[in-house]
Amino acid sequence: MAAKVFTIDGQQITATEGQTVLDAAQDAGIAIPTLCHLDGVMDVGACRLCLVEIAGLNKLVPACVTKVTDGMVVTTNSERLQRYRRMIVELLFTERNHICAVCVSNGHCELQSLAMTLGMDHVRYDYTFPKCAVDPTHRLFGIDHNRCVLCGRCVRVCWYIEGAGTKNFSGRGTQSRIVSDLNAPWGNSRTCTSCGKCVQACPTGALFSKGAAVAEMEKDRGKLEYIVTAREKKQWIV
Amino acid sequence: MVLAELVEIKERELAARKKALITCCLAAGCMSSDGKLVKEALDRAVKDAGLESEVEVRGVGCLRLCCEGPLVMIDPPGALYQKVTLADAESLVGTLKGGTTSVQRGDPASAFFAKQMSIVLANSGIVDPERIESYIARDGYFALRNVLRELSPAEVVSEITRSGLRGRGGAGYPTGLKWATVAKTESPKKFIICNADEGDPGAFMDRSVLESDPHRVIEGMIIAAYAVGADQGYIYVRAEYPLAIARLQVAIRQAKQHGILGSGIFESPFHFNIDIRIGAGAFVCGEETALMASVEGRRGQPRPRPPFPAESGLFGKPTLINNVETFANVPPIILNGAEWFAGIGTEKSKGTKVFALAGKVKNTGLIEVPMGIPLREIVEHMGGGAPSGARIKAVQTGGPSGGCIPADHLDTPVDYESLTKLGSIMGSGGMIVMDEKDNMVDVARFFMEFCMDESCGKCIPCRAGTVQMHNLLEKIIARKATARDLQKLEELCDLVKHTSLCGLGMTAPNPVLSTLRFFRQEYLDLLAVETQRKTSPPAAPPAPANPA
Numbered sequence: 001m002a003a004k005v006f007t008i009d010g011q012q013i014t015a016t017e018g019q020t021v022l023d024a025a026q027d028a029g030i031a032i033p034t035l036c037h038l039d040g041v042m043d044v045g046a047c048r049l050c051l052v053e054i055a056g057l058n059k060l061v062p063a064c065v066t067k068v069t070d071g072m073v074v075t076t077n078s079e080r081l082q083r084y085r086r087m088i089v090e091l092l093f094t095e096r097n098h099i100c101a102v103c104v105s106n107g108h109c110e111l112q113s114l115a116m117t118l119g120m121d122h123v124r125y126d127y128t129f130p131k132c133a134v135d136p137t138h139r140l141f142g143i144d145h146n147r148c149v150l151c152g153r154c155v156r157v158c159w160y161i162e163g164a165g166t167k168n169f170s171g172r173g174t175q176s177r178i179v180s181d182l183n184a185p186w187g188n189s190r191t192c193t194s195c196g197k198c199v200q201a202c203p204t205g206a207l208f209s210k211g212a213a214v215a216e217m218e219k220d221r222g223k224l225e226y227i228v229t230a231r232e233k234k235q236w237i238v
Numbered sequence: 239m240v241l242a243e244l245v246e247i248k249e250r251e252l253a254a255r256k257k258a259l260i261t262c263c264l265a266a267g268c269m270s271s272d273g274k275l276v277k278e279a280l281d282r283a284v285k286d287a288g289l290e291s292e293v294e295v296r297g298v299g300c301l302r303l304c305c306e307g308p309l310v311m312i313d314p315p316g317a318l319y320q321k322v323t324l325a326d327a328e329s330l331v332g333t334l335k336g337g338t339t340s341v342q343r344g345d346p347a348s349a350f351f352a353k354q355m356s357i358v359l360a361n362s363g364i365v366d367p368e369r370i371e372s373y374i375a376r377d378g379y380f381a382l383r384n385v386l387r388e389l390s391p392a393e394v395v396s397e398i399t400r401s402g403l404r405g406r407g408g409a410g411y412p413t414g415l416k417w418a419t420v421a422k423t424e425s426p427k428k429f430i431i432c433n434a435d436e437g438d439p440g441a442f443m444d445r446s447v448l449e450s451d452p453h454r455v456i457e458g459m460i461i462a463a464y465a466v467g468a469d470q471g472y473i474y475v476r477a478e479y480p481l482a483i484a485r486l487q488v489a490i491r492q493a494k495q496h497g498i499l500g501s502g503i504f505e506s507p508f509h510f511n512i513d514i515r516i517g518a519g520a521f522v523c524g525e526e527t528a529l530m531a532s533v534e535g536r537r538g539q540p541r542p543r544p545p546f547p548a549e550s551g552l553f554g555k556p557t558l559i560n561n562v563e564t565f566a567n568v569p570p571i572i573l574n575g576a577e578w579f580a581g582i583g584t585e586k587s588k589g590t591k592v593f594a595l596a597g598k599v600k601n602t603g604l605i606e607v608p609m610g611i612p613l614r615e616i617v618e619h620m621g622g623g624a625p626s627g628a629r630i631k632a633v634q635t636g637g638p639s640g641g642c643i644p645a646d647h648l649d650t651p652v653d654y655e656s657l658t659k660l661g662s663i664m665g666s667g668g669m670i671v672m673d674e675k676d677n678m679v680d681v682a683r684f685f686m687e688f689c690m691d692e693s694c695g696k697c698i699p700c701r702a703g704t705v706q707m708h709n710l711l712e713k714i715i716a717r718k719a720t721a722r723d724l725q726k727l728e729e730l731c732d733l734v735k736h737t738s739l740c741g742l743g744m745t746a747p748n749p750v751l752s753t754l755r756f757f758r759q760e761y762l763d764l765l766a767v768e769t770q771r772k773t774s775p776p777a778a779p780p781a782p783a784n785p786a
Contacts, residue, residue, distance in 0.1 A: 046698075065542045084737050088699060092698060095705070150695060172695050173690060174690070174701055
């Protein structure tokens with residue numbers, strides 16, 4: 001396996017064979033904003049925040065699923081990309097009812113920190129104020145669709161890490177919702193193992209542990225890292 | 239099946255011809271206006287007149303002038319009858335015995351028919367789509383036999399490459415190149431998919447091809463499978479096309495019975511099967527990666543490319559995906575040679591294109607024209623112009639992914655590059671004509687609503703961006719928008735076009751962008767009054783504002 005040398009934002013860095021642009025950039029300490037990416041779970045390139053420019057390519061590509069090739073010249077932070085990212089986060093805020101002040105994840109929320117780091121200080125589009133339900137039927141956890149960004153991280157940990165296949169999408173477009181089983185109340189799910197990985201994977205306060213009050217829901221990503229490392233490298237992180 | 243049997247079927251079929259042939263259109267358009275009942279009435283009338291031994295009544299595919307259906311053709315003398323009703327059957331059969339009829343006559347020599355050039359639709363309206371013998375009588379499956387017994391897979395690919403055939407699904411990717419890529423990808427298992435998930439509003443080309451000549455598509459698929467080395471094919475057809483599905487099922491069953499599908503086709507070592515997969519009503523499943531996910535039984539959502547289907551497609555195997563019309567072009571190319579096909583059309587766009595001509599024209603229906611024909615000939619000569627004598631304003635091609643071409647560009651030749659240059663696309667073949675009564679902002683809003691409803695919801699720009707663009711267009715139409723809103727709309731178009739995951743999102747802004755390009759004034763006219771005043775100060779001083 002030959003190492004690849006390529007350029008990101010004028011800086012030459014190396015990548016291993018088959019490594020993605022996002023991975024290599026993170027190894028080199030270059031931050032590319034992400035939302036649907038979660039270390040340890042397969043990438044789907046859905047949130048479009050990690051889009052980067054590659055010299056010689058006239059379309060933008062998601063860094064999370066683009067493999068590094070030798071001599072690739074990547075720009076991660078052009079004015080245009082920054083503008084697009086701000087607009088994408090703006091669109092996310094218009095889509096559901098994200099009220100940080102009453103959210104369990106206030107202060108620990110990836111959407112909130114994305115908005116801050118990307119300089120999205122206000123939303124120029126009309127809020128859609130959809131009527132979304134809260135499903136509190138599970139014994140330990142709840143899901144508040146008002147705060148869901150449909151990144152699909154919960155679905156992917158449920159299918160590919162836990163292997164339970166409880167969570168999935170229903171509907172399409174803006175009517176998409178995360179459902180348990182075939183749209184059963186979560187508490188009635190026959191497949192849910194109550195492992196809580198979906199809750200820990202969720203970037204916002206959409207999935208939460210019951211009992212958490214405003215700003216109290218801190219997600220523990222360590223659990224996922226522990227399982228993935230144990231599986232892939234046969235190492236047990238203490 | 240061997241060549242001798244094929245020839246025998248053809249000869250038997252030709253020998254069984256009767257003196258006169260009455261063809262009744264049994265494609266979806268005429269069926270919806272009682273075409274089936276008309277055919278049954280004609281059957282009875284022929285029997286009552288005691289002409290059974292001399293006259294054949296044949297249900298056929300599309301006779302093209304859909305707006306005048308149900309259509310009946312009597313040959314000889316080659317007369318086309320329009321808007322035929324049950325009561326007309328007797329007098330129509332009477333014409334064969336020298337009688338007269340009051341049924342409205344169509345003119346098969348009119349521009350609508352005369353300017354057409356039939357390659358894909360060559361059998362449409364002639365063969366009985368439910369009888370394989372009828373297709374064989376028109377040299378059906380002879381191309382396949384030649385390919386399997388005379389040509390190597392590489393020669394087939396080279397033939398298609400030299401023909402210059404490009405994908406008829408809309409993007410116009412060179413078909414030969416696609417076949418070559420799949421052929422060269424090494425894998426013990428490969429798939430062929432026929433994309434029949436036609437979803438553009440107003441488009442019905444693929445439906446008509448499948449309803450009129452399903453064997454043609456099957457033959458094209460088998461040839462493709464041989465060329466790239468696949469042994470399993472799928473036809474992904476939308477559930478909204480029940481007649482096309484039924485005829486495909488019949489056609490596949492007949493092909494299997496005749497040893498044209500299955501193992502040892504034409505006594506060669508080649509084996510291939512086709513299954514039908516029925517779409518569940520999502521427009522996005524016409525996108526190839528979403529289509530494959532749907533065939534695999536997963537949620538029909540696109541995924542980023544690369545890897546392209548040619549490398550890792552259905553079930554992770556190399557997969558060739560072509561549109562219905564692309565496959566339908568294959569048998570004639572093999573039969574007549576690549577040079578013949580390459581001699582038709584323009585330098586970069588070869589052959590013909592089938593369009594579903596609809597909207598504000600006198601003659602609506604299915605047309606097949608050579609590439610490079612000026613748009614004006616289609617709209618004004620073949621279509622006959624706007625029905626009420628109104629001025630034609632624009633032509634929309636490419637459905638929700640395309641754009642509107644204004645009337646002063648009607649002399650543009652219809653080929654991939656020229657249409658792209660005008661901010662539209664060839665698309666799969668929907669062509670909607672608009673006259674001066676149509677508001678272009680409303681057209682843009684219609685298509686945006688369509689994209690918003692059909693967005694799968696996977697990527698944010700398409701899912702939330704189309705909602706915001708639709709909101710802004712609604713606001714403009716309600717005369718509540720400002721110049722700032724128009725700017726926001728343009729920014730969103732730019733975002734959604736460049737950041738969406740799949741073709742649906744990337745092209746969703748096209749109807750807005752193209753109407754903004756050619757009909758910007760219509761947007762400006764709809765902006766709220768106060769902004770108009772701000773942007774263009776009136777000559778007279780504004781009336782004193784109400785002191786509030």
